[in-house]
Amino acid sequence: MRKQAIAIVLGLWLLVAGAVFLHAGIPAPPDKAVTRMAELGLVLLDGEEGVSVLAVRNRSTADRAGILPGDVLLQADGIAFADILQLESVLQAAHQSMQLRLQRHHNQLITVRLSVH
Numbered sequence: 001m002r003k004q005a006i007a008i009v010l011g012l013w014l015l016v017a018g019a020v021f022l023h024a025g026i027p028a029p030p031d032k033a034v035t036r037m038a039e040l041g042l043v044l045l046d047g048e049e050g051v052s053v054l055a056v057r058n059r060s061t062a063d064r065a066g067i068l069p070g071d072v073l074l075q076a077d078g079i080a081f082a083d084i085l086q087l088e089s090v091l092q093a094a095h096q097s098m099q100l101r102l103q104r105h106h107n108q109l110i111t112v113r114l115s116v117h
Contacts, residue, residue, distance in 0.1 A: 075101035
């Protein structure tokens with residue numbers, strides 16, 4: 001029963017992420033990147049100065065790390081990335097957790113630790 005519930009929630013998040021990309025007229029990143037971000041509890045959108053957080057699932061890994069909707073992800077483990085695909089590459093290289101540098105409210109820089117495995 002628990003596996004079915006997890007699969008349903010993950011599927012719904014993938015649908016939401018796909019709908020956001022489609023509605024915004026933006027090509028969606030490959031399924032693997034969208035799936036990985038959904039596993040962490042994030043719905044993201046490539047922005048001009050980083051990757052924007054559109055939504056954070058309650059009690060997810062991202063929520064526990066303190067990431068909020070509206071945050072802009074700038075660096076992971078000191079590595080700057082320009083889009084979701086580059087962020088996915090950095091996530092693949094991380095072992096247990098990573099430090100994310102993000103911008104909040106357009107002027108506040110924050111560092112959080114995100115468990116990735």
